[in-house]
Amino acid sequence: MINKIIASSLPYLPKKFVWLFSRRYIAGETIDDAVRVTRDLAGKGMVATIDHLGEYVADIKEAKAVQQIYLEMIDRFESEKLSVTYSLKPSNFGLLIDFETCFELVRSVVEKANRHHSFVRIDMEDSSCVDAELELYRRLHKIYPLNVGIVIQAYLKRTPTDIQFLAELHSPSTPVNVRLCKGIYVEPPEIAIQDRKAINKQFIETLEFFFDKGIYVGIATHDRALTDMARQLINKYSLTTSADYEFQMLYGVTPELCSEIIAAGHQMRVYVPYGKKWLGYSSRRLKENPKMVFYIIKALFKRG
Ligand SMILES: Cc1cc2nc3c(=O)[nH]c(=O)nc-3n(C[C@H](O)[C@H](O)[C@H](O)COP(=O)(O)OP(=O)(O)OC[C@H]3O[C@@H](n4cnc5c(N)ncnc54)[C@H](O)[C@@H]3O)c2cc1C
Numbered sequence: 529m530i531n532k533i534i535a536s537s538l539p540y541l542p543k544k545f546v547w548l549f550s551r552r553y554i555a556g557e558t559i560d561d562a563v564r565v566t567r568d569l570a571g572k573g574m575v576a577t578i579d580h581l582g583e584y585v586a587d588i589k590e591a592k593a594v595q596q597i598y599l600e601m602i603d604r605f606e607s608e609k610l611s612v613t614y615s616l617k618p619s620n621f622g623l624l625i626d627f628e629t630c631f632e633l634v635r636s637v638v639e640k641a642n643r644h645h646s647f648v649r650i651d652m653e654d655s656s657c658v659d660a661e662l663e664l665y666r667r668l669h670k671i672y673p674l675n676v677g678i679v680i681q682a683y684l685k686r687t688p689t690d691i692q693f694l695a696e697l698h699s700p701s702t703p704v705n706v707r708l709c710k711g712i713y714v715e716p717p718e719i720a721i722q723d724r725k726a727i728n729k730q731f732i733e734t735l736e737f738f739f740d741k742g743i744y745v746g747i748a749t750h751d752r753a754l755t756d757m758a759r760q761l762i763n764k765y766s767l768t769t770s771a772d773y774e775f776q777m778l779y780g781v782t783p784e785l786c787s788e789i790i791a792a793g794h795q796m797r798v799y800v801p802y803g804k805k806w807l808g809y810s811s812r813r814l815k816e817n818p819k820m821v822f823y824i825i826k827a828l829f830k831r832g
Contacts, residue, residue, distance in 0.1 A: 536815060543807065550810030552780040554581075555802040559604050562802040565779065566610050574786075574796045577649060577776070578605065579615040581803035588629055591622035595633040602640050613647040615799060618661055623653075627660055631667060638668050642675040647705070649746075652679035654713040655720070662690065666697065673702040677746075681711030682731035683720040691734055695741050707746035707776060708735055712812065732757050739765045739772075746797060748776035752785055759792070770795040781813070 555565040566576045578601060585591045598616060605612050616637065622630045638648045650665050652658065665678040678694070680687055698704040710727055711720060721727050731754055738745045739761055747758045755775065767773055774795040777786050790796050801809055 532815075546807060546810070550806055550813075553778065553801070553810050553813045554806045555779065555800050557802065557804050557806070559601060559802065562601075562800055563604065563608055563610065565800050565802075566605075566612055567608075569798050569800070570610065573790050574798050575611065575613075575774075576798050576800045577613040577615045579617075579651070579799060579801045580620075581801050581805040581809050582620045583617055583653070583805075583808070584619045584624065585622055588622050588625060591620070591625070591630065591633055594620045595636060598637045599640055602637070602644060602646065606644050606646075611646075613649060613797070614641060615649045615651050617651045617653055618664055619653055619657060623657060623660055623664070627664075631664060634664060635668060635671070638672050638676050642672045645675075647675050647677065649677045649679065649707060652681050652709075652711075655684065655715050658684070658686070658690075662693065669697055669702065669704070677705035677707065679707040679709060679748075680734060681709060681720075682734055683711035683715070683727045685719060685721060687730060687734060691737055694743065695737075698741060698743055703744060705744045705746075706738060707748050708738070709748040710751075728754060732761070736761055739767065742772075745773045746776040747773060748799075750777055750782040750785060755785065755789060759794075762794075769793065778813070 555561040562578050566578070569576050580594065580597050580601065582594060585594065598614060601614065614637070616634065618630055618634060621633045634648075634650070641648045650661055650668075652661055662678065665676065668676045669678075680690060680694070684690070694704050694706060708731065710731060721730060728751070731749070735745060735747065735758060747755070749755060749758075758775075762769075762773065765772075774797050775789050776797045776799060778799045779801065786796060786798075
């Protein structure tokens with residue numbers, strides 16, 4: 529209970545103090561930090577997807593600044609010869625302000641990724657964004673089928689319909705590439721399944737649907753029950769890692785499970801967030817697992 533209270537009061541605590549809790553989940557504030565962490569992960573046999581922190585923007589000027597950050601990010605990782613993919617949130621590119629402008633801004637990032645044989649994943653945001661984000665993906669996938677991917681959230685009630693839509697876009701020359709996760713936003717029962725067991729059931733059914741259709745999946749979860757079941761399905765379908773699927777985890781979360789999966793020979797892609805807007809992101813991570821707050825406080829007192 530006390531951990532929950534501390535976790536939910538994080539936004540009101542001094543930033544320096546919150547950083548002590550957050551640094552486990554964030555590469556740092558600058559692109560140099562993201563490069564350093566990516567290199568470190570590569571040394572441990574992992575690949576990365578890089579996310580510049582930020583969500584809704586107030587105007588298109590701000591969205592254009594985010595576009596510049598992503599374009600420079602691609603240049604930087606190319607010059608470092610680090611093979612990464614990029615993850616972005618369309619609301620950060622003005623999705624809810626002007627769809628067409630957002631499309632153009634994201635298109636320019638995917639176009640640049642295409643020139644460097646790289647890849648951009650469109651993160652899936654709350655339910656008010658899902659239709660627009662699927663449409664954004666449909667249009668970009670038509671132009672750059674090998675350089676753009678989407679996310680499916682297993683908790684959404686609409687997911688069985690959305691995956692049919694993705695299956696229709698999928699062909700050998702236009703392969704769909706999807707990240708499958710549970711879904712992080714708080715949604716009402718009309719929109720999202722609330723029961724954990726039922727979410728896991730839909731996660732595994734969705735994963736099997738993709739495997740059956742030959743769709744590449746980034747299996748994004750820290751839930752051991754799900755990674756175990758996913759591994760059974762991988763065997764059942766005789767799939768090859770990095771050709772047919774990969775596992776994905778958030779930077780700093782469940783490192784032991786992460787190492788175990790790598791040791792078993794599966795590709796692991798770590799989601800590496802960086803940027804000045806780390807406060808909201810890390811508050812979400814800590815709210816998900818308030819027990820972390822207890823361990824961090826213990827460590828703080830020990831050091832003191
Ligand atoms: C690579 C990646 C990309 C994602 N992209 C999206 C996206 O685009 N849209 C979206 O809605 N959601 C996204 N998510 C979040 C996802 O939807 C889940 O909310 C999140 O992963 C938690 O669910 P879980 O499957 O890990 O299972 P959970 O049951 O929540 O967690 C399983 C176990 O992991 C451990 N754990 C979980 N969180 C923490 C933590 N913060 N610190 C320490 N241990 C922890 C705990 O031991 C917990 O029991 C993404 C997740 C990943 C891994």
